[in-house]
Amino acid sequence: MTTPYKIRTHLATDMETIVRRHGMLYSKEHNFDPHLAASVASQVTTAFLATYDATRERFWVAEAEQQDGTNTFIGCVFLAKDKTETEFPCAKLRLLLVEPAARGMGLGRELIARCTEFAREAGYARIRLWTNSGLGTARRLYEREGYKLLRSEEDDTFGIKLTAEFWEMVL
Template sequence: MASVATTGVSSYVLRQHRPGDLGWIVHRHGILYNQEYGWTERFEGLVARVASDFIEHYDPKCERCWVAERDGSFIGCVLLVKDRDSDLNGAKLRLLLVEPSARGLGLGRNLIQQCTSFAHEVGYSRIRLWTNSGLTSARRLYQKEGYKLMKSEEEETLGMKSVTTVVQATQRITSPTMSPSVCPVKPTSPAIVTTSACPAPSLEVWATPYSFDSGMVHYIQFDTETDLGHGFIGPDEIGGSEGEESGPFSTLCDAQLKWLEKDLSSVDRNKTPWIIAAGHRPWYISAKNESGTVCEDCRKVFEPIFLKHGVDLVLSGRTHLYERNAPIRTFNADPNPNGLNNPSAPWYITNGAAGHYDGLDSLS
């Protein structure tokens, strides 16, 4: 997709990157920063590493490289990537460049605003970037767009002594909270989650996953219909198998998986030694009709994290029968030599029989 920006001089096009663009970006950074600031090939090597990392780890749902063109010629670029050095749901703005022939068109500001807009759309909580004391024009642009200085330090990574500054924008970017919702339900009261009694984690309008403690059990309700994560399309989403065109609902990349990881990591097994997770669709089932469709994408998304954190029991419905499997690990029976004494994989129970007007499903 591309957008056209019209100025008093001419128009330019902003588009996403194509094969060959990242090599050109490295090339132009190396030449321009040497000509204008005297930076050596060490800086070009740094840019090459950033570009290589972007290509290797590129996530189209959460990351972008914009290239600006005028009359078919490259005039600028910028990258927005995940901040993989932080667990605070942040992004990094990288490799902002405006060719001398395009300066004064407002292109630099437009590129920064593209990053801000996309970060808001995806759900990042902040954007960080690194700049240099000598890049006065760029620093003014960042300041106008709401970035604030975090720290400065002198270093020689560019082949010469210089002051590198880290700036961050947080004011204009908001995101859902990602804290787990643990509701201490009394053993004598129904374990029913309501907005007032036990708020679910706030994921904007999408708040279906939640967790609570009852007695010695930590319960998790997860969503198999939308927002699976890892780029998978949920059954109810636009393009999904159900044709519901409902969702995804969270604008945060991998929101449910991040929430699950944080929730499961926080469980105190001394207080709640048992973990039970429940979701609508099963991924180990024997029914042969349409309601027994195996959710293989659900398995790919959720099984690894349940195995990692030792979930004891996974409950599901949808299929109109009762089926109980032995502990399973990636299609195979749990190899634990102790058998059912503290198995290393979850039990899977499907119970979708209650109240189905057509009766029970057949087994294949």
């Protein structure tokens, strides 16, 4: 059976779409303020491109082919080195996003599984991620993949009060 999407590795030109879609979706679905898009742009996508290491990092983009032959962005995820960790090789899963029209197709599960598989191949000991308690579907996907909740704390970085969560999977 073929999937209704394809997954490829990133192009530098994808970053604008990633920033825009994160800003728009999180604003619409969760009332986040513009700080989210600014953070995605400055702290994640730009930093990823500036120090990209193809042997240890990946960024996947999911696309659906349209009837006219063009491709439409429907999701993404990053796996990057955790540069703050010095004790053991650790990766960060970042920016998992599945567009509303693509939800329920197994895409989120597949993107997370790709991160896990690549992290193992690249020799990481752990993968960490940050999410929030309001993202129930993503949280369930992380838990099914083997992530464990380490801690949670109140956060208002993006203009609303939420419970930030820090998860980790030992590989």
